Amino acid sequence: MSVEDQMKFVLRLTPAMHKKIKRNAKLNNTSMNKEITNILADSFSKKTTESLLADIVKLLEKGK
Numbered sequence: 138m139s140v141e142d143q144m145k146f147v148l149r150l151t152p153a154m155h156k157k158i159k160r161n162a163k164l165n166n167t168s169m170n171k172e173i174t175n176i177l178a179d180s181f182s183k184k185t186t187e188s189l190l191a192d193i194v195k196l197l198e199k200g201k
Contacts, residue, residue, distance in 0.1 A: 148173070 150158070162172035 158169050158172055158176075162169045165172060165175075167175070
């Protein structure tokens with residue numbers, strides 16, 4: 138991703154949240170920025186997956 142494709146965003150964190158992200162980033166051998174980006178991406182992906190699963194359950198329940 139080029140610099141032109143990126144947006145800078147300032148984020149305020151509690152010291153406890155900062156510590157958790159920093160610890161996870163170290164465990165995942167990545168930067169804090171990348172760790173936060175991964176968490177956000179997983180969050181959006183999870184919502185999509187949960188939505189699809191909910192739709193499938195609804196369809197299956199209709200067939201009962």
